[in-house]
Amino acid sequence: MNQHVAPARTGHSACPHDCPSTCALEIDISGGRIGRVRGSSANTFTAGVVCAKVARYAERVNHPGRLTQPMRRVGGKGSGDFAPIAWDDALDLIAERFVTDEQGHGAEAIWPYYYAGTMGLVMRDGLNRLTHAKKYSRFFSSICVNPAWSGFLAGTGRLAGPDPREMAKADLVVIWGTNPVATQVNVMTHAIRARKERGAKIAVVDVYRSPSMEQADMPILIRPGTDGALAAAIMHVLFRDGMADRAYLASHADDAEGLEAHLSTRTPDWAATITGMPAEEIVAFAHAIGRTKRTFVRAGYGFTRSRNGAVNMHAVTCIPTVTGAWQYEGGGAFHTNGAIFGWRKTMIDGSDVLDTSVRQLDQSRIGAILDGEREALAGGPPVTAMLIQNTNPVTIAPDQTRVRRGFAREDLFVAVHEQFMTETAKMADLVLPATMFVEHDDIYQAGGNQYVILGPKLVEPPGECRSNHDVVTALAQRLGAEHPGFAMSPRAHIDWLLQASGRGTLAELEQAKFIDVQPDFDTAHYVKGFNWPDGKFRLKPNWPKVPYAAPSKMGPVADMPAFPDHWAVIEEATAAFPFRLVTSPARSFLNSSFTETPSSLNREKRPELMLHPEDAAPLGIACGDRVEVESPRGAVILHARIFEGVRRGVVVAESIWPNGAHEGGRGINTLTGADPVAPVGGAALHDNHVRIRRLDEAAVA
Ligand SMILES: Nc1nc2c(c(=O)[nH]1)N[C@H]1C(S)=C(S)[C@@H](COP(=O)(O)OP(=O)(O)OC[C@H]3O[C@@H](n4cnc5c(=O)[nH]c(N)nc54)[C@H](O)[C@@H]3O)O[C@H]1N2
Ligand SMILES: Nc1nc2c(c(=O)[nH]1)N[C@H]1C(S)=C(S)[C@@H](COP(=O)(O)OP(=O)(O)OC[C@H]3O[C@@H](n4cnc5c(=O)[nH]c(N)nc54)[C@H](O)[C@@H]3O)O[C@H]1N2
Numbered sequence: 001m002n003q004h005v006a007p008a009r010t011g012h013s014a015c016p017h018d019c020p021s022t023c024a025l026e027i028d029i030s031g032g033r034i035g036r037v038r039g040s041s042a043n044t045f046t047a048g049v050v051c052a053k054v055a056r057y058a059e060r061v062n063h064p065g066r067l068t069q070p071m072r073r074v075g076g077k078g079s080g081d082f083a084p085i086a087w088d089d090a091l092d093l094i095a096e097r098f099v100t101d102e103q104g105h106g107a108e109a110i111w112p113y114y115y116a117g118t119m120g121l122v123m124r125d126g127l128n129r130l131t132h133a134k135k136y137s138r139f140f141s142s143i144c145v146n147p148a149w150s151g152f153l154a155g156t157g158r159l160a161g162p163d164p165r166e167m168a169k170a171d172l173v174v175i176w177g178t179n180p181v182a183t184q185v186n187v188m189t190h191a192i193r194a195r196k197e198r199g200a201k202i203a204v205v206d207v208y209r210s211p212s213m214e215q216a217d218m219p220i221l222i223r224p225g226t227d228g229a230l231a232a233a234i235m236h237v238l239f240r241d242g243m244a245d246r247a248y249l250a251s252h253a254d255d256a257e258g259l260e261a262h263l264s265t266r267t268p269d270w271a272a273t274i275t276g277m278p279a280e281e282i283v284a285f286a287h288a289i290g291r292t293k294r295t296f297v298r299a300g301y302g303f304t305r306s307r308n309g310a311v312n313m314h315a316v317t318c319i320p321t322v323t324g325a326w327q328y329e330g331g332g333a334f335h336t337n338g339a340i341f342g343w344r345k346t347m348i349d350g351s352d353v354l355d356t357s358v359r360q361l362d363q364s365r366i367g368a369i370l371d372g373e374r375e376a377l378a379g380g381p382p383v384t385a386m387l388i389q390n391t392n393p394v395t396i397a398p399d400q401t402r403v404r405r406g407f408a409r410e411d412l413f414v415a416v417h418e419q420f421m422t423e424t425a426k427m428a429d430l431v432l433p434a435t436m437f438v439e440h441d442d443i444y445q446a447g448g449n450q451y452v453i454l455g456p457k458l459v460e461p462p463g464e465c466r467s468n469h470d471v472v473t474a475l476a477q478r479l480g481a482e483h484p485g486f487a488m489s490p491r492a493h494i495d496w497l498l499q500a501s502g503r504g505t506l507a508e509l510e511q512a513k514f515i516d517v518q519p520d521f522d523t524a525h526y527v528k529g530f531n532w533p534d535g536k537f538r539l540k541p542n543w544p545k546v547p548y549a550a551p552s553k554m555g556p557v558a559d560m561p562a563f564p565d566h567w568a569v570i571e572e573a574t575a576a577f578p579f580r581l582v583t584s585p586a587r588s589f590l591n592s593s594f595t596e597t598p599s600s601l602n603r604e605k606r607p608e609l610m611l612h613p614e615d616a617a618p619l620g621i622a623c624g625d626r627v628e629v630e631s632p633r634g635a636v637i638l639h640a641r642i643f644e645g646v647r648r649g650v651v652v653a654e655s656i657w658p659n660g661a662h663e664g665g666r667g668i669n670t671l672t673g674a675d676p677v678a679p680v681g682g683a684a685l686h687d688n689h690v691r692i693r694r695l696d697e698a699a700v701a
């Protein structure tokens with residue numbers, strides 16, 4: 001028995017992962033280690049529930065594979081041969097290389113690269129302070145939210161909506177293009193409450209029978225990238241069958257007559273051909289929506305990861321405008337709450353020293369950028385040095401073949417600050433060990449609800465792990481970067497942020513643990529108008545002027561349809577590539593995270609391709625067969641799983657497995673493309689045409 005075990009206590013925190021739920025956590029701590037993780041019941045959105053993978057978080061924190069000391073590469077790029085190095089020497093090496101490259105090619109040759117592996121505002125966004133202070137190439141974040149957010153903004157003008165807890169007061173909850181059972185479990189808590197307490201129905205719109213669709217009263221199964229067609233046909237029926245709220249449209253929308261005329265040809269039969277869903281089911285779904293004033297549409301990200309994704313998101317938000325559902329408690333459309341927090345993040349992100357003349361490089365196009373494509377480099381110098389925090393692009397970025405070629409460049413210097421030896425870390429010249437959320441102080445803002453949550457340091461990190469903040473400030477000192485934020489501790493940052501944003505102080509948040517910043521009903525429901533000068537929802541959006549900051553408008557913006565429609569720019573099936581592939585998230589992983597924890601791996605087993613029995617049979621494919629899936633960008637090997645829950649011609653590979661989990665070492669993003677989605681970029685990760693063939697037992701590509 002260890003006699004020095006500290007008394008057990010409960011720590012309070014937030015889940016740091018890139019998940020809209022942003023759960024408030026209660027964490028058992030004893031002997032300086034974390035134990036069970038539970039959802040806080042005092043937090044009315046978390047309501048005592050967390051997903052299984054985070055309940056088992058001790059597995060991740062205490063994982064034997066955690067990085068605990070800085071290492072430098074001693075073998076060839078990607079060889080995995082590293083030797084320990086002291087922190088000071090590692091930081092000196094980075095600083096020397098950044099200075100040399102700046103002198104040789106200009107500051108834009110350096111590209112700090114980060115993403116949302118932690119959603120803590122201090123640890124996630126702090127790298128921007130170094131970028132701006134040194135005028136390094138700016139990071140244009142695009143991989144996840146751009147199609148969804150621009151599509152939502154196009155109609156409402158504001159990235160917010162009804163209180164997500166109001167789902168429990170709806171009579172129909174429409175879970176559209178998200179798989180909350182896997183990706184944001186608390187949505188199910190509130191939707192199921194509506195069913196239990198009010199007899200509400202739950203509809204799920206997806207392209208496969210997801211774990212969420214299995215729980216639905218109304219499963220709405222469509223082909224990928226056809227949500228615009230479904231939404232248009234629903235609205236056609238609403239107008240046709242007297243279910244449109246014309247008074248609401250007259251006071252709250254820009255051009256209802258124009259929309260109705262446009263929709264006259266968007267019949268259920270027209271949409272049936274595009275979506276693969278029988279016309280009578282479309283009509284029944286439209287009537288359910290039309291009859292139910294309290295229809296709460298919970299629109300996710302999944303259905304926007306297509307080349308027409310922004311148009312589809314906008315089309316979906318038009319539905320409650322046509323029915324007037326926004327007016328009612330439990331009605332309207334919710335996607336995310338980005339607009340309600342009103343942060344002043346200057347000390348964290350150094351936005352006050354941002355120089356807009358410095359180029360922005362697109363996160364999603366890292367393959368083209370590292371591969372030296374001129375247009376992707378925005379006319380500037382090649383990228384020769386990177387510091388990467390909280391993201392694993394070698395696995396998760398589209399157009400993987402080019403990404404890997406880029407990372408293999410001998411003239412590229414890469415430092416990766418990570419918790420594990422990810423496939424990106426393995427390609428690095430320097431690997432730096434990072435703390436986990438329970439080992440540093442940070443503050444979190446929810447996307448799918450309205451809480452701000454404190455996540456204080458609860459335990460000591462293992463070995464020599466350092467936080468992102470510590471690495472950024474240590475480098476700033478060596479590089480002579482100037483900003484008052486470099487002299488502040490994470491706690492000082494949190495306090496400054498709260499005070500500057502009118503959200504109290506750190507001391508107050510420490511007492512409260514989290515704060516609820518939900519706007520009042522009228523604001524949340526746009527009762528007095530949408531966020532445009534005339535207060536009118538844009539049924540006919542001005543796509544080139546959608547209020548979303550981007551280096552320029554991206555993708556074929558000029559071709560975007562005037563009204564909600566099926567925009568036929570998706571990668572349609574062809575004779576050569578007859579299937580449509582979607583890469584929906586696996587339940588027990590979170591992006592590329594948790595692919596290291598034993599219980600998640602046990603549950604997910606191996607990378608599989610789900611395909612319809614009638615599609616499998618002519619190809620001679622049986623359950624468990626090895627198959628090669630090929631898109632115009634490359635080929636990947638998976639094991640077939642015969643699955644009836646898809647439309648014919650649609651295949652699903654639940655992701656994101658490490659590349660190395662696939663025979664041949666090529667991961668799922670070998671198949672996905674990086675061409676930007678209109679109007680403000682993003683990756684069409686679920687929009688791929690592919691061909692499939694069975695591999696003989698012996699053949700290895
Ligand atoms: N378990 C788990 N949880 C996660 C993640 C994870 O990887 N695993 N990732 C986290 C991150 S970073 C994010 S952004 C969120 C995203 O969470 P979601 O908003 O749920 O988005 P996606 O995960 O991309 O896809 C959700 C669903 O959309 C479906 N879909 C794909 N294409 C279409 C389409 O064209 N139409 C329709 N109607 N549906 C479509 C997919 O099959 C999938 O079931 O989840 C977070 N939570
Ligand atoms: N095919 C396909 N590709 C996809 C998707 C898909 O649905 N299909 N989803 C896309 C989406 S929505 C997203 S958001 C991206 C996300 O992809 P990633 O950005 O790779 O996402 P994560 O796995 O959340 O986090 C990456 C890393 O951050 C590290 N990390 C966590 N906390 C910290 C910290 O405090 N400090 C440091 N230094 N490191 C930390 C973790 O160990 C992890 O390896 O993937 C995208 N790629």
Ligand code: SF4
Pocket residue numbers: 015016017019020021022023050051052054055183184185186590
């Ligand atoms: S549901 Fe999302 S926010 Fe909640 S614990 Fe799981 S990953 Fe974290």
Ligand SMILES: [Mo]
Pocket residue numbers: 018144145
């Ligand atoms: Mo994401």
